[in-house]
Amino acid sequence: MKRKIKLFILTLLISVSGFAQSYDTVANLQMGMGIFYTKVVEYTRPWSIDILEIDLTVPYNKLETAKANNRLKGYERTSSMAARNSRPGHVVVGAINGDFYGGAGEPISMQILNGEALKLPIDKSLFAVTESGKPVLARMNYTGRVWRGNQSYSINNVNQTRGTDQLILYNTFMGTATATNIYGTEVGVKALNTWIVNDTVYCIVVSKTAGTGNMAINDSVKVLSGNGAAATFLNSFNVGDTIKIAQFVSPAPRRIKELIGGFPRIVMNGANYVVQGYNEEGGPSHTFERHPRTAVGFSQDSTKVWFITVDGRQPHSAGMTLNELADFMIRLGIYHGVNFDGGGSTTMVVRDSVVNKVSDGPGVERTVSNALMVVSSAPQGALNRVKVQPGFNKIFRGESVQFRVYGFDEYFNPVQLVPAQIQYTLDPGLGSITSAGVFTAGQAPDTGYLRINYNGLRDSALIIVKGIDRIAIYPRSVVTDTSRIVNFTMSSFDMDSVPRPMLLTEYNWSVSNPSVLTVTAAGKIKGLAPGVSYVKAAYENLADSALVEVKVESGSAVLSIMDELQGWTLVSENVDTAVTKMTLTESPRTMGAKAFKVNYKFTYNSTQVNWIYLRNNIPVQGVPDSIKVDVYSDGRQHHITYLVSDDDNETFRIPASRYADKADQYDTMAIAVSRAVPTGTSGTFNFPVSFREIQVRLGSTRVNGQVYEGTLYFDNLRVRYPLQPTDIFADENTLSKEYYLMQNYPNPFNPSTTISYTVPSYSRVGIKLYDVTGKEIMNLLDEEKAPGNYSFNFDASGLASGIYFYKLQAGDFTSVKKMTFMK
Numbered sequence: 001m002k003r004k005i006k007l008f009i010l011t012l013l014i015s016v017s018g019f020a021q022s023y024d025t026v027a028n029l030q031m032g033m034g035i036f037y038t039k040v041v042e043y044t045r046p047w048s049i050d051i052l053e054i055d056l057t058v059p060y061n062k063l064e065t066a067k068a069n070n071r072l073k074g075y076e077r078t079s080s081m082a083a084r085n086s087r088p089g090h091v092v093v094g095a096i097n098g099d100f101y102g103g104a105g106e107p108i109s110m111q112i113l114n115g116e117a118l119k120l121p122i123d124k125s126l127f128a129v130t131e132s133g134k135p136v137l138a139r140m141n142y143t144g145r146v147w148r149g150n151q152s153y154s155i156n157n158v159n160q161t162r163g164t165d166q167l168i169l170y171n172t173f174m175g176t177a178t179a180t181n182i183y184g185t186e187v188g189v190k191a192l193n194t195w196i197v198n199d200t201v202y203c204i205v206v207s208k209t210a211g212t213g214n215m216a217i218n219d220s221v222k223v224l225s226g227n228g229a230a231a232t233f234l235n236s237f238n239v240g241d242t243i244k245i246a247q248f249v250s251p252a253p254r255r256i257k258e259l260i261g262g263f264p265r266i267v268m269n270g271a272n273y274v275v276q277g278y279n280e281e282g283g284p285s286h287t288f289e290r291h292p293r294t295a296v297g298f299s300q301d302s303t304k305v306w307f308i309t310v311d312g313r314q315p316h317s318a319g320m321t322l323n324e325l326a327d328f329m330i331r332l333g334i335y336h337g338v339n340f341d342g343g344g345s346t347t348m349v350v351r352d353s354v355v356n357k358v359s360d361g362p363g364v365e366r367t368v369s370n371a372l373m374v375v376s377s378a379p380q381g382a383l384n385r386v387k388v389q390p391g392f393n394k395i396f397r398g399e400s401v402q403f404r405v406y407g408f409d410e411y412f413n414p415v416q417l418v419p420a421q422i423q424y425t426l427d428p429g430l431g432s433i434t435s436a437g438v439f440t441a442g443q444a445p446d447t448g449y450l451r452i453n454y455n456g457l458r459d460s461a462l463i464i465v466k467g468i469d470r471i472a473i474y475p476r477s478v479v480t481d482t483s484r485i486v487n488f489t490m491s492s493f494d495m496d497s498v499p500r501p502m503l504l505t506e507y508n509w510s511v512s513n514p515s516v517l518t519v520t521a522a523g524k525i526k527g528l529a530p531g532v533s534y535v536k537a538a539y540e541n542l543a544d545s546a547l548v549e550v551k552v553e554s555g556s557a558v559l560s561i562m563d564e565l566q567g568w569t570l571v572s573e574n575v576d577t578a579v580t581k582m583t584l585t586e587s588p589r590t591m592g593a594k595a596f597k598v599n600y601k602f603t604y605n606s607t608q609v610n611w612i613y614l615r616n617n618i619p620v621q622g623v624p625d626s627i628k629v630d631v632y633s634d635g636r637q638h639h640i641t642y643l644v645s646d647d648d649n650e651t652f653r654i655p656a657s658r659y660a661d662k663a664d665q666y667d668t669m670a671i672a673v674s675r676a677v678p679t680g681t682s683g684t685f686n687f688p689v690s691f692r693e694i695q696v697r698l699g700s701t702r703v704n705g706q707v708y709e710g711t712l713y714f715d716n717l718r719v720r721y722p723l724q725p726t727d728i729f730a731d732e733n734t735l736s737k738e739y740y741l742m743q744n745y746p747n748p749f750n751p752s753t754t755i756s757y758t759v760p761s762y763s764r765v766g767i768k769l770y771d772v773t774g775k776e777i778m779n780l781l782d783e784e785k786a787p788g789n790y791s792f793n794f795d796a797s798g799l800a801s802g803i804y805f806y807k808l809q810a811g812d813f814t815s816v817k818k819m820t821f822m823k
Contacts, residue, residue, distance in 0.1 A: 022496070023049075026390045030412045032093045032376045034058035037350050039390075041317075043496040048317035049328070050348045050356045052094040052307040052374070056133050060378040060411075063129045063305065065098065065113050065260045066371045072118050072159050072173045073104035075367035078347040079354055082373060086352075091413070094374045095349040096294050096307045099261035100284070100341045101369035109261030110142065110249070111370055115195035117142075117158045117247055118173045124263035124281050125338045127296055127372070131196065131255040135298040135305055137265060137336045139281070140249040144169065146224060146233075147244040153226070153233040155247065167230035169245070170215075170223040177214045178223050185231040186215040187224045189243065197247045197256040205241045208234070260372050266326040267297055267337035274322045277339075284339075290319040292346035292359045296372060297329050297337030306334055307372070309348040313359040341368065351414055381409030386417070386457040388450065394464045395441045396494055403437040403461060405452055423453040430463055441465040466494040468502070473537050475647055477547040479687040480527045481623040483722050487786060488523040488546065489684070490537055501784060503762065507537040516550050522786070527552075553622035553721040559691055560618060560717045563592035567618075573611040575698070576601040579709070580612065588713055590630045590666050595715035603707050604700050607823060609750060614694040614714065620644075623687050624719035627654065628670040629694060632713035635663030636699035639746075642671060643679070643693035650683040651692065652676040653793065655754065657745070659699065666715070677754045677791045691717070739763075741808040741815035744794070748820040755780070755806065756791040763810045770805045780806065796821045 027039035034055030041048050054061055066085055068076035076084075082095040099107040110121035112128070120142045128136040144155030146167065156166040159174040162184060170178045178186060188207035195201055206221060210231070215223045224245075226234045237243070249256060263284070264277030278287050292312035298305045308329065312319020320328070322339055329337045344360045345368045358365050387406050395401050405422050407415035424433045427448030431441040439450065445467035451460045472491045480486050492502045504522045511517040511525070513533035519525045525535055527550035536545040560568075563584065570582040579601035589595035602610045627642050638661065642654040654676045656669055676685045694717075700708045740758040747753060759765060767781040780794060796804075801823045807816045 024394060024496075025392055028391055029387055029389060029406065030408070031351055032091075032374075032412050033060050033378050035061065035093050035374060035376065035412070037094070037355065039355065043498045045318055046316055046498075047320065048311040048357065050309045050311075050350075051332070052096075052348065052350060054094075054305045054307070054374050055303065056135075056305060057303050060376045062133060062375045062377070063135070063258060064373050064375050065111055065258045066095070066373055067111060067113055067118060067173060068105055068367065068369055070173065071175065073106045075105040075369065077365045077367050078371045079349045079352070079365060081371045082349045083352060085373065085375075088380070089377055091376050091378075092349075092373050093351060093376050094307060095347075095371045096296065096309060096340065097345045097347045097368045098294075098340055098370040098372050100263070105367070105369045107261055107369045109263075110140075110259060111261065112197050112256055112259035113173070115197065115257050116171050116173070117169075117197060118171075119158055119160065121249065121261070124261055125265045125277070126249070126259055126261055127338055128249070128252055128256050128259040130253055131257045134253065134302050135336075136252050136256075137298075137338055138251050139265075140252055142247070142249050144245070144247040147246070148233075148237060148241060151233065151236065153230055155245075156230075162225050162227050165228035165230055167224060167226045167233070169247075170217055170225060172217050172219055174217060176218075177216050178225050180213040180215070180225050182211050182213045184213065184225055184227040185210040185234040186213065186226075187234050187237050188215060188221045189224060189245070190220050191222075192242070197249060197259070198252055198254045200244050200246045203243050203245055205237050205239050205243060208237055208239055210235065260370060262296070262338040262340040264322075265336075265338050266295070266322050267329050267334050270300065270330060270335045272323065272326045272330065274326050278322075286343075287322045290321055290324075291343050292319050293322070293325050293342040294340040294346045294348075295325055295329060295337055296340065297332075297334030299333055300335035304333070305374075306332055307348060307374070308332075309346050309356045310342075311357045311359070312342075312346070314357060316357070340372075376411075376413075378411035378413065380413050381411055383407050383415040383417075383457070384410045386452065386454045386459050388452045388459045388461045390461060391459075392462045393439075394466055394496065395439070396466045396498075396500060397441050397443050397445065400438055400440045403433070403439055403450060403452075405437065405454065405459070407454070407457075417454060421454060425451045425453070430465060439463070464495075466496070468492050468500060468539060468542065469495040470497075471507075471537065471539055471542045471544050473535075473544045473546045475546060475684070475686045477549075477647060479549050479551055479623060479647075480525070481550065481552050481722070482527040482529070484526070484623065486525045486548070486686070487788060488525065488535065488537070489786075490523065490544075492539070502539070504786065507539050510536050510538070511548075512536070512545075517548055551622040553624070556628075556718050556720045557621060557624075558591075558716065558718045559620065559627075560616065561592035562596050562715050562717060563589075563594040565596075567616050568596075569615045570598065571613040571615055572600075574602060574605070574608040575610055575612065576603075582614070585713065588632050588666065589715050591716040595630075595632075595713050598696075598712045598714070599710075600698060600712070601707065601709040602698065602700075603705065604703055606702065606704055610698040610700070610708075612696045612698065614696075615692065618691040618717075620689050620691055620719055622721060624673060625722050626670050626672050626720045627691070627718075628668050628720065629717045630666045630715045631660040631669050632664075632666045632715075633660050633662050634710040634712065635661060636708070636710060637661045638699045638712065639697040640669045640671070641695040641697070642691065643695055644676065644689045645692055646683075646686045646689050648686075650685075651679045652683065652685055653679055653695070655745070660696075660712075661699065666713075670720070675754075675791070677793045679793060682792065739808070739810050739813040739815065741767075741806075741817055743817055744806070744819050748822045749796070750822050751797040752793055752795045753819065754791055755794055756789065757808055758789050759785045759787055759810065761787055766809045768807050768809070770807065772803050772805075777804065 023040040066081035068074040082092040086092040189203035264281040293310040311317035516531035516533040585597040637659040742756040
């Protein structure tokens with residue numbers, strides 16, 4: 001049964017950068033009076049975003065900062081800071097990690113906690129909150145001054161090492177003492193009113209020492225410490241004196257109670273400010289890359305604040321660029337916003353739980369320098385309502401999800417429930433649910449509700465069971481002959497365009513012209529006779545098809561007799577371009593009236609590779625088994641590679657297995673097309689193809705600083721077709737019955753090499769690279785593979801020279817080979 005239910009309340013459509021993105025709300029809970037937690041996901045990026053919206057007009061709600069271990073230098077988890085600062089009447093409802101930090105956990109910029117400055121600002125954005133609760137965002141400057149009667153002295157720094165003639169203010173964030181030397185005077189002061197920035201604090205002098213240093217600090221007694229001229233100023237103080245301490249940050253309103261750093265500003269006056277913020281504040285370097293993110297912003301009227309985190313570096317969420325984050329924040333209603341420290345630091349805590357997925361690993365919450373919190377002073381009441389989460393869930397057939405039920409009082413404070421008293425009821429046909437709230441979707445697409453009952457308190461969750469919504473065949477068109485097997489691949493997607501892999505045997509395969517083609521249950525086709533046919537893959541009520549042309553060619557075909565330069569260009573790397581030229585010559589030649597003559601010259605440098613490329617774009621008819629060109633060498637070890645592009649313009653290299661090093665005679669460089677490997681990280685080779693380049697890696701004796709000069713000749717570029725119907729690529733009947741990992745070629749290599757392997761049956765294949773100590777360097781492959789022979793190109797440009805090992809793992813099978821990378 002298919003139920004039609006309006007989803008516009010649960011699905012947020014946001015247009016970003018000219019295209020529409022569909023955000024599904026998978027969690028939506030009121031966590032306090034005027035405090036709402038929401039989790040939204042976008043499946044195609046993918047993104048997972050946690051949002052805490054705070055209404056500052058609710059008198060219970062206040063914003064505060066926290067410092068790791070209550071020390072300027074210190075690390076602590078965001079969840080720990082939230083728990084440590086939570087107590088009856090002062091409950092931390094939510095928190096996010098704050099500023100970037102340096103060594104020992106000291107934030108890079110200013111922080112004010114409960115009216116006390118921890119350090120001075122740098123030229124970065126600061127998010128501040130006034131005593132009345134108004135948020136402020138600006139880059140600010142600091143000034144401070146101490147007054148005794150009509151005399152005054154500037155405060156040079158806070159909680160930092162005292163320098164010559166400097167006056168430093170110390171508080172408990174420094175520690176239990178000032179850690180100063182004996183060359184100065186120190187005065188202990190106690191505030192007569194509350195500590196605050198952007199106003200005057202009156203203090204009474206409670207202690208004074210000279211020539212001693214390291215005065216004790218406690219929660220009520222702060223220390224003014226002076227050297228030289230500043231010490232002379234403090235020497236005039238007497239115990240019992242009333243003094244004034246005035247600290248100001250500007251531009252900012254009066255009486256700043258809390259402040260925390262971040263950078264850069266990314267939303268200003270309701271507009272994306274990322275580029276300007278990046279230029280003004282000098283970074284960060286990862287601004288335009290996708291990473292986990294943390295941010296804070298507030299509305300135009302300053303009554304609402306949003307805490308935002310974006311998961312990243314994980315399969316379920318790629319992370320955001322700061323442009324993407326700013327655009328998302330603007331569409332939430334944010335008028336001013338700033339980026340906080342992200343990456344592995346990104347953390348959001350709601351009611352004692354970390355709600356985002358941290359990127360350092362499951363449950364591995366990183367320690368950070370400081371945090372921004374929302375605190376509620378609402379009283380605790382009795383159970384008033386229940387809420388099931390997720391309140392809306394899209395789930396693929398057969399998959400499972402954990403539903404949880406939460407209890408709240410009238411102030412939306414959490415109330416503990418008795419799990420055994422929760423009753424679950426499902427609409428018929430949706431699937432099944434356990435007494436612990438684990439729902440497993442049925443096999444048929446459907447829409448319905450999960451309903452819960454807790455002693456008469458009720459709630460429900462909307463569930464959409466997703467099936468396969470779209471399938472696609474690849475390649476869309478292909479040319480083959482009667483000799484080889486062509487493997488089609490399929491992609492299948494659910495309603496959110498999330499890939500849902502299926503076995504090829506789950507599709508129904510057919511051909512439109514059985515006299516031209518035959519197809520197996522696994523989508524493998526073989527040409528029977530010249531002609532055209534469609535191959536069709538169907539699943540339930542979905543279908544897609546590809547066009548197949550069967551061509552049978554024989555003998556050889558000339559691509560270019562190479563007796564004119566029209567259509568050809570010479571491109572080079574790391575050579576003397578004044579000397580390296582391509583011309584025509586009448587001798588030596590093998591076909592036609594002329595041949596290509598290429599003079600080259602270069603100075604060897606061990607950090608470079610010297611190349612020449614003979615470029616063209618020549619369509620190739622049919623399905624050749626090899627490509628040939630005649631090369632007249634000067635005796636050096638030149639390596640030849642052909643570059644071709646296939647039907648969808650993916651490019652492939654076809655490297656020779658030997659050098660073109662025969663001097664003073666033509667040598668035919670025949671290279672089997674089966675050696676083709678993608679120039680990128682992956683690719684599927686399909687006919688028809690076009691010939692694109694003859695690539696020549698110039699040979700030398702590899703002596704640094706030595707000049708190498710010579711001449712190469714090229715003639716008669718051609719292809720050869722199979723003499724009889726034999727397989728060019730691996731036929732399913734001739735595949736190895738065992739896994740096999742081949743030795744990479746070339747080896748040693750610089751900078752790239754080809755890795756080949758054989759898979760006898762459908763398997764998940766992994767290939768990893770290790771150094772000589774056994775440390776894993778990188779994951780080269782992790783994919784489901786159909787039976788076949790495979791090759792891919794590995795580029796080691798980012799690695800150091802040396803010996804490495806690559807290991808293939810497929811089920812219980814493992815094989816290890818050694819490779820040598822020489823720069």
